[in-house]
Amino acid sequence: MKFKKTYSNYIIAANIVIFILMIFYDPSISTHTLIKFGAKSNFEIVDFQFFRLFSSMFLHVTFYHILFNSLALYIIGNQVEAIMGKKKFLIVYFSAGIIGAMGSFITNNYVAAGASAGIFGLLGTHIYLYLYNKEGYKKFFGNDFLVLIAINIAYGFINPNIDNAAHIFGMIGGLFVTLFIAKQVSKIKFNQKIISVAVLSIIVILFGLKFNSYKYSEDYYLSKSVYKIWDEDYDEAYHLIIEGLSKYPDDQKLTEIFNLFLIEKK
Numbered sequence: 001m002k003f004k005k006t007y008s009n010y011i012i013a014a015n016i017v018i019f020i021l022m023i024f025y026d027p028s029i030s031t032h033t034l035i036k037f038g039a040k041s042n043f044e045i046v047d048f049q050f051f052r053l054f055s056s057m058f059l060h061v062t063f064y065h066i067l068f069n070s071l072a073l074y075i076i077g078n079q080v081e082a083i084m085g086k087k088k089f090l091i092v093y094f095s096a097g098i099i100g101a102m103g104s105f106i107t108n109n110y111v112a113a114g115a116s117a118g119i120f121g122l123l124g125t126h127i128y129l130y131l132y133n134k135e136g137y138k139k140f141f142g143n144d145f146l147v148l149i150a151i152n153i154a155y156g157f158i159n160p161n162i163d164n165a166a167h168i169f170g171m172i173g174g175l176f177v178t179l180f181i182a183k184q185v186s187k188i189k190f191n192q193k194i195i196s197v198a199v200l201s202i203i204v205i206l207f208g209l210k211f212n213s214y215k216y217s218e219d220y221y222l223s224k225s226v227y228k229i230w231d232e233d234y235d236e237a238y239h240l241i242i243e244g245l246s247k248y249p250d251d252q253k254l255t256e257i258f259n260l261f262l263i264e265k266k
Helices: 007-025 031-037 052-058 063-084 086-107 116-132 134-141 144-158 164-181 192-214 218-230 234-247 252-265
Strands: none
Touching: 007 031, 007 052, 007 063, 007 086, 031 218, 052 086, 063 086, 063 116, 086 116, 086 164, 086 192, 116 134, 116 144, 116 164, 164 192, 218 234, 218 252, 234 252
C-alpha cells in the first residue's frame, strides 16, 4: 500500500517513531518515562515547561493506545485534511491538542499523554461541517460521526483511565478554532469569530487560575518530590518535602514520605 503524503500520516509516523524510542528506553513506559519524554505533568507545567501542552500529543502509553489513535487519525485526520485543507487541518489539530492538555491541567493533576485531544478536535470540525451544511453533511457521513462523538464521551466517563477532560476540551477547542478560521455558519446569528475568541479566552483564563492555585500546592510538592525520588535526586526531593511540610504540616502523604526518608537515613 502506497504511503500517502498527508500531514495526518506524517503525524502518525512521528507518533510511532517516538513510541518505539520510548519502548527502547523503558519497555514498561512508566510514568517517570512519560514525564521524561514530555507528558502533561502539572508540576512541570507550573515550573514554566509549557512545551508539555504540545509535546504530550506525540506520546502514547501502550500499544493499543497508539494503535487506536493512529487508526482514528488516519481516518478522521485525512478526511478533515481533504475537506478543510492542509493548513487549516494543522491549525485545528494542534490547537485542539494544546487546548485539550490545558483542559486536563485545569481539571485534574494526573500525568497524561496521547493524540486523542487533537483527534477530538477534528471531531469538533465535523460538528462545524454539520452546522454549516446539514443536508450535504448527511449525504457524505450520515449521523455516524455524531454518534461516534457521543459514544466516546460516554465511554470516557465510564472508564476512569481515560482523560475525558482532554477529550471534551479538545473537541470544544476544535469546534471553536474551526469556527474562527472557517466560513460563517448562516444559522449562527452572531459573529462566530467573536464567540470563538470569547470561549477560547475563558479556557485561557481558567488555565491561568489553575496555574496560580496549583503552584506550591500540596500536590505540587508531593508530585515533584516523588518524581525527584524516581530520578534519584534525593537531596532535591528532601528539600521539596521539607518545604511542603513547612506550608502544609498536616498533609498526610508528605508526612509519610518524610518518615520514609528518616527510616532510610537510619
